Amino acid sequence: MLEDLKQEVYEANMRLPELGLVSFTWGNVSGVDREKGLYVIKPSGVPYDELKASDMVVVNLADGKVVEGDLNPSSDTPTHTYLYNHFPKIGGIVHTHSPWAVSFAAAKMDIPAMNTTHADTFYGDVPAADALTKEEIEADYEGNTGKTIVKTFNERGIDYEAVPAALVSQHGPFSWGPTPDKAVYNAKVLEVVAEEDYHTLQLTRANRELPQYLLDKHYLRKHGANAYYGQNNAKSKEHAARE
Numbered sequence: 001m002l003e004d005l006k007q008e009v010y011e012a013n014m015r016l017p018e019l020g021l022v023s024f025t026w027g028n029v030s031g032v033d034r035e036k037g038l039y040v041i042k043p044s045g046v047p048y049d050e051l052k053a054s055d056m057v058v059v060n061l062a063d064g065k066v067v068e069g070d071l072n073p074s075s076d077t078p079t080h081t082y083l084y085n086h087f088p089k090i091g092g093i094v095h096t097h098s099p100w101a102v103s104f105a106a107a108k109m110d111i112p113a114m115n116t117t118h119a120d121t122f123y124g125d126v127p128a129a130d131a132l133t134k135e136e137i138e139a140d141y142e143g144n145t146g147k148t149i150v151k152t153f154n155e156r157g158i159d160y161e162a163v164p165a166a167l168v169s170q171h172g173p174f175s176w177g178p179t180p181d182k183a184v185y186n187a188k189v190l191e192v193v194a195e196e197d198y199h200t201l202q203l204t205r206a207n208r209e210l211p212q213y214l215l216d217k218h219y220l221r222k223h224g225a226n227a228y229y230g231q232n233n234a235k236s237k238e239h240a241a242r243e
């Protein structure tokens with residue numbers, strides 16, 4: 001069943017290693033057929049270089065139970081199920097452990113909108129969902145991973161179509177979109193902007209703390225104007241011509 005969707009979801013999963021978004025098996029993509037009340041997801045723990053479209057697992061949209069497939073579905077199936085049932089307009093979901101996004105997730109920091117790369121895809125900061133409490137983890141860890149994302153969007157009034165991604169603290173990013181392929185695109189943009197933001201935060205912090213000798217540039221003036229140009233034959237002529 002759902003052979004076309006299995007092929008689509010398989011191809012979307014294979015984009016993850018191609019785009020450098022996953023190492024080993026640290027990620028999964030799903031796609032939904034809402035009319036049939038079913039969705040297709042990557043099987044758990046299967047390396048991408050061994051993966052086949054026929055390995056995809058079909059699960060029930062209502063409860064995430066396996067409907068067809070010889071392999072266990074991704075361990076993140078409960079989160080995919082919860083998101084499909086609470087974000088009704090999404091058609092595909094991606095989860096990865098892409099390093100830059102995971103760094104913000106572990107720090108429980110939103111990925112802030114700092115440049116147009118971000119704004120062209122995410123119309124606002126990408127939220128770091130609340131960390132799960134000890135009680136939530138013990139009560140229903142899997143369901144709560146999806147719950148904490150939805151709860152964060154609802155409490156902060158974020159439109160899940162305008163900001164198609166979230167960070168789960170100490171785990172990683174979940175991205176989504178109208179199709180699995182669009183969800184993969186959003187996952188890649190998220191990783192790119194997470195890296196850009198990290199460097200922007202570092203550079204702006206460093207710029208505020210520049211030591212005075214770097215601001216004065218005495219050494220560079222001495223080196224450039226006299227010591228180096230006077231010695232270097234080519235530079236001397238070039239320097240003389242410029243004077």
Ligand SMILES: O=C(CO)[C@@H](O)[C@H](O)COP(=O)(O)O
Nearest residue numbers: 025026027028044045074075
């Ligand atoms: O964080 C974890 C496992 O600790 C998961 O998110 C894996 O990274 C993907 O698991 P499968 O989809 O292969 O079950």
